[in-house]
Amino acid sequence: MYVDIKDGNMLLYNTINGEYLETAYVKNIELISQLSDFNNLGFTLLSRENQKDIRIHEFVMNILNNGMGDILDVNSTKNKPVRLIPILNLQKDVDKLIKTENNCVLIGQDIYHYLIELNIYLNSLCTKECPICDEYCKQILCCTRGADFQELPIGVLKNVFDQVSFFVPKRINLLGGDVFKYTDIDKLSDLFQNYNGSIYLYFNYKNYQIHNLLTYINIEIIINFPVDNILLEKVFSSVCMSNTTFHFVIEDEDQYNQSKMIIKNFLIEKYILNPIFNNNIEFFSENVFLKKEDIFSNVISMREIFRNQKMNANNFGTLYILPDGEVKANMNTLPLGDIKTDSLLNLIHKEMIENTAWRSIRNISPCNKCLYQWLCPPLSNYEFVIDQPNLCDIKF
Ligand code: SF4
Numbered sequence: 001m002y003v004d005i006k007d008g009n010m011l012l013y014n015t016i017n018g019e020y021l022e023t024a025y026v027k028n029i030e031l032i033s034q035l036s037d038f039n040n041l042g043f044t045l046l047s048r049e050n051q052k053d054i055r056i057h058e059f060v061m062n063i064l065n066n067g068m069g070d071i072l073d074v075n076s077t078k079n080k081p082v083r084l085i086p087i088l089n090l091q092k093d094v095d096k097l098i099k100t101e102n103n104c105v106l107i108g109q110d111i112y113h114y115l116i117e118l119n120i121y122l123n124s125l126c127t128k129e130c131p132i133c134d135e136y137c138k139q140i141l142c143c144t145r146g147a148d149f150q151e152l153p154i155g156v157l158k159n160v161f162d163q164v165s166f167f168v169p170k171r172i173n174l175l176g177g178d179v180f181k182y183t184d185i186d187k188l189s190d191l192f193q194n195y196n197g198s199i200y201l202y203f204n205y206k207n208y209q210i211h212n213l214l215t216y217i218n219i220e221i222i223i224n225f226p227v228d229n230i231l232l233e234k235v236f237s238s239v240c241m242s243n244t245t246f247h248f249v250i251e252d253e254d255q256y257n258q259s260k261m262i263i264k265n266f267l268i269e270k271y272i273l274n275p276i277f278n279n280n281i282e283f284f285s286e287n288v289f290l291k292k293e294d295i296f297s298n299v300i301s302m303r304e305i306f307r308n309q310k311m312n313a314n315n316f317g318t319l320y321i322l323p324d325g326e327v328k329a330n331m332n333t334l335p336l337g338d339i340k341t342d343s344l345l346n347l348i349h350k351e352m353i354e355n356t357a358w359r360s361i362r363n364i365s366p367c368n369k370c371l372y373q374w375l376c377p378p379l380s381n382y383e384f385v386i387d388q389p390n391l392c393d394i395k396f
């Protein structure tokens with residue numbers, strides 16, 4: 001059972017079945033505080049006086065009914081029972097790492113394991129003119145064009161792939177601009193030979209071209225609105241649907257309905273609907289902002305709760321390499337370094353120490369005053385872009 005007490009309110013959450021109780025009655029809070037006291041090892045005496053208190057009685061019955069605890073007759077047990085209380089002691093506690101290791105050489109190769117996903121922007125060139133091109137990539141994984149023409153040299157890319165052949169991030173995503181305009185696109189397949197993870201190629205459907213590359217890597221096609229139906233039909237009739245995921249970029253209800261229609265008409269099986277913030281706050285507050293029932297809609301394990309207290313699962317383990325070589329831990333944060341001069345090992349180490357994104361947690365107001373602080377999903381790019389740490393309708 002997970003317990004949190006804030007500002008005279010208490011939450012009890014069963015991490016096995018997702019049931020929860022809330023109370024503001026001070027004697028209930030005292031009772032559970034005694035249980036949570038490490039010296040009591042999960043047990044406390046329910047006094048006769050407390051048993052007679054109707055509010056405590058009701059509360060204890062709710063605890064029993066929701067599988068959050070049990071009652072033992074003190075006369076039936078010789079010794080005081082013991083229950084192990086889970087405490088936050090992560091094996092790879094990043095704070096410990098920072099305290100004990102401040103030299104990259106000392107950390108050794110193990111730190112590579114933190115790298116789970118690498119997003120490589122090959123170029124910044126694109127001839128299309130999507131009106132909010134520069135907004136998409138700050139919110140979702142999406143192509144983005146630059147004012148200046150930038151391209152990651154194939155030699156630099158080779159160096160990156162040499163590094164990831166030793167410690168393999170699960171996933172490498174290749175993006176542009178327009179990836180098909182990358183000068184050395186035909187040389188990419190040679191680089192993939194020694195990499196054992198999965199490679200995904202992201203591009204806008206308007207930039208689709210038939211290319212050999214598409215026959216052996218995963219395809220991620222971005223569809224934004226307004227849609228060019230004739231062009232989209234051509235793409236659908238040409239790509240292999242089984243290794244393609246479609247990413248719809250949605251700003252309002254109408255675009256949502258159009259997306260559903262396209263999905264239905266073209267029998268699309270693999271798709272993701274991505275809301276995009278473009279000052280459409282009404283659409284966001286209705287469809288994206290969290291409601292209390294969203295938080296409790298799935299069972300949240302103790303592991304997830306502990307994880308939320310230490311790291312940001314949306315960001316942790318991801319690096320972005322931009323066409324000019326700049327490397328970031330999130331598209332909304334300051335650069336960590338330059339892939340032309342820094343090794344991935346150095347960049348991972350730097351992010352672990354500086355924490356631009358990987359460990360950004362809900363530790364600021366109002367989330368740090370909220371009972372659901374550690375049950376709530378990690379901060380996302382939407383909080384960055386909207387510049388509001390709590391995208392929810394919880395009132396205090
Ligand atoms: S296709 Fe992609 S990179 Fe090109 S303008 Fe549109 S969003 Fe930007």
Ligand code: SF4
Nearest residue numbers: 367370373376390392
């Ligand atoms: S205030 Fe923060 S922690 Fe609480 S529900 Fe809202 S977003 Fe989640």
